Amino acid sequence: MVDHSMQSSVTHKSRRWLVGLLVLLIVAGVSWWLWPSAAKKAQTAEPSGHTSRSGMMRPGFGGSTQAVPVRVGDVTLGDFPIFFKALGTVTALNTINVRSRVAGELVKVYFKEGQMVKAGELLAEIDPRSYQNALLQAEGTLLQNQAQLKNAQVDVQRYRGLYAEDSIAKQTLDTAEALVSQYQGTVKTNQAAVNDAKLNLEFTKIRAPIAGRVGLRQLDVGNLVAANDTTALVVITQTEPIVVSFTLPENNLALVLERYRSGAKLPVQAWDRGDRKELAVGVLSSIDNQIDITTGTLKFKALFENRDQALFPNQFVNVHLLADTLKNVVLAPTPAIQYGTNGSFVYAMDGDKKVKIRTIKVGATDGDLTVIEEGLEAGDRVVLEGTDRLRDGGAVEVVNDSTDVPITATEQMEGSPDAESDPAADKTKGKAHE
Secondary structure, three states: OHHHHHHHHHHHHHHHHHHHHHHHHHHHHHHHHHHHHHHHHHHHHOOOOEEOOOOOEEOOOOOOOOOEEEEEEEOEEEEEEEEEEEEEEEEEOOEEEEOOOOOEEEEEEOOOOOOEEOOOOEEEEEOOHHHHHHHHHHHHHHHHHHHHHHHHHHHHHHHHHHHHOOOOOHHHHHHHHHHHHHHHHHHHHHHHHHHHHHHHHHHOEEEOOOOEEEOOOOOOOOOEEOOOOOOOOEEEEOOOOEEEEEEEEHHHHHHHHHHHHOOOOOEEEEEOOOOOOEEEEEEEEEEOOOOEOOOOEEEEEEEEOOOOOOOOOOOEEEEEEEEEEEEEEEEEEHHHOEEEOOEEEEEEEEOOOEEEEEEOEEEEEOOOEEEEEEOOOOOOEEEEEOHHHOOOOOEEEEOOOOOOOOOOHHHHOOOOOOOOOOOOOOOEOOOOOO
16 A cells, blocks of 8 residues: 555656646747747847947947938028017006095086096086085175275375365375275285186086096096095096006116117017017106115116007006117027037038037027027028937938928937037037927
8 A cells, every 4th residue: 555655646746747848848949939030020120329348239329320300590690689578567657536626516427438538628517506606706795895995096086185285184195095905905805716716616627637548437427526535536547658667687787778878769669468469669768766676677667659559557568678789690590509518509511411510609599599609600501400319420311391201209319429429418409490
């Protein structure tokens, strides 16, 4: 019994060993059969590039001799306007709260809300009857005292004759002359009362003090209005002309102040909130007398005719102040500007098939064009797109036409030059020019 169980155990172990050996042989055979196909695919898929220490090519490092597709732009010669941009607020040149100068019931309103009015135009009317009666009373008192003055003057003339004949005492004549002076003063007081009554009567007709646009009516017909009431009848804003207030940082002041003090009229453009549409063009009109120490800015005002009512009080606009215009300067497309450890540079076309790195010195820019102070000349061509795979002296293919195959993102990211072989390996990539 013991011999039989030991023999069964050995047989079971032998079978497991044989099965494992058979599996290993099958795996080895399949691997040997698939190896030539995998090696051939690896050779076919391997791109050209720099070689590694083992002699194999390193993919994706820009070592290909194939031409890199690029888009190029021209360097031109022209005038370059220098604009300073800021956020501005449209402000009415004058804002008037129209209030009544006399008390009474509001009986008529002659304006429509939002309409344009002229200076002196009738806006509303207060009940004038009580002021008409006051005027009549003042005129009556004036007539009464004028009659007394006339009588006193006649007495003085009579007393002077009698005094000349030595018929009356000098005191009687002096008393008559004093009475004339008293009545003359009374008449002047009465005349002032008449004028005041006329003025109050005129104030019952509320007129526009300035030309402008009226706002919403704040009092209705039938309301009792007090003189100089806190609630205005309406607000008038002068919109022709109109001003835009804005600020500029102090590091931009030198050029602006120099031009302003020389008497030059600096144009100012007002653009909408999206900075897409020009609303109006005016001129710089005034400058504040001190810099705000909390913000380091100086306040400016620009005057606009605004005859088309394009600007509205309290509207926010983008201000473009034309400080100066550079004449006949070299201009390059901004997307062509690259930045490296040695400063700014571009990839300039060297013939029709190669590019060369040009170190440049840049000046003012407006986002689309940049002034080139050194390094380029009018007529040069610079690379706008496809710079990621370029190197000094590299071959390129210009694909500016719409019929050419566009540069895809995969082609741009396919490789980049070695840091050791490319002097601009750490450059900041320029924005693509659209």
